Amino acid sequence: MLEAGVDEEDIVDHLELDAVRHAPLYPFRYYQAYTAIQEADVHAPAVEQWLEAAIDVSVETVPEGFEDTFVAVDLSGSMDALLSHHSTLRLKEIGALFGAILADQGATVGGFGDDFRTVSMHVDTPVLQRQEAVLAIDGDVGNSTNGWKAIAQLRERNVAVDRIVIFTDMQIWDSTPFTMRDDRTVKEAFDAYREEVSPDTALYLVDLASYGDLVTPEGYENVYNVSGWSENVLPFIEHAERPMQIIDEIDAVEPA
Incomplete structure (x- = not known):
């Protein structure tokens, strides 16, 4: 108009x-x-x-219950790519916005590259300013994809959370990009975190550059590789952790 x-x-x-x-x-x-x-x-x-x-x-309108969430956003150079051929949004914008939104409920948010840094956020700060605060540490964390360092920091600080959500543009669960100098993986860091700090924490790896099926790594409960981006990531997390809720919702539907 x-x-x-x-x-x-x-x-x-x-x-x-x-x-x-x-x-x-x-x-x-x-x-x-x-x-x-x-x-x-x-x-x-x-x-x-x-x-x-x-x-x-x-x-x-965002479902409640995300206050005990740890969001780590990949800020490497490749995350400057567009979400799709039809979109003008960069991949890192989506991850940073997601973190900024959940910060409203008290979630901890940070970004990683060579290193990982948390970003201080206040609930009264506008969402877009919180998003910008995440994107602003881009130059400080470096250009690698060391997602494992986010989880390692949680373990070192002995911080237990209900869930960890990592936004990236590649599969980093049990492998590292061939350009990486560090061969540590998210899987190794998460194993150590669960063993030493919080055995029941759920992990969601959102690969924004991939389009395919949701994959649960074999032998791991509450670990999900989510391919591609949809705003339905939020209700998916809610239903993944409360499976009986969606069953109750289906049962509540009156037959036509």
Whole structure:
């Protein structure tokens, strides 16, 4: 509508943040609209401001129970690639946004390359500022894909969490990229973490650059390789950890 010449104030006047609270849309949808406007050749600060507010409000639609979550975002150079041929979003943007959203519930968020660093976040800070805080450590952590260092830091600090979610663009469970100088794997780090700190922690490895089936490594309970990106990662995690919930939801459906 903006490109068609519709005044942005007329658009904003028809938008209600209260409706966002009740809409079945996660913040990712509003973020896509926000970035599309920024990349288009239009000047619409009022619409951008509304979308920023909508992203913050829509966090309320995210399922609860993610406060005890540790999110590690791959910030290596390859994560600058686009999510798909049809998208303008970079892979690292998705991971950083996911972490910024869950920080609203108290999740711990950080980024890794050669090293791993956590990012301090306050619940009252807008979601997009939290996302930017993750992306801002890009130059500090280096360009490798040492995802195992995120888990190693949890083990060294003796911090038990319910789940670890790692966003990357390659399979790093039991292998390392051929360009890596370090041959440690996420599997080795996670084995040590479970043995020494928290045996019941779940692990989700989200390979944003892959498209295929969900793979559970053989012999490992609550370890998932998730191929590709969908905002349904959030409800998937919820259902994976509460399998009876989805069964109850199916049983509750009245036959036609």
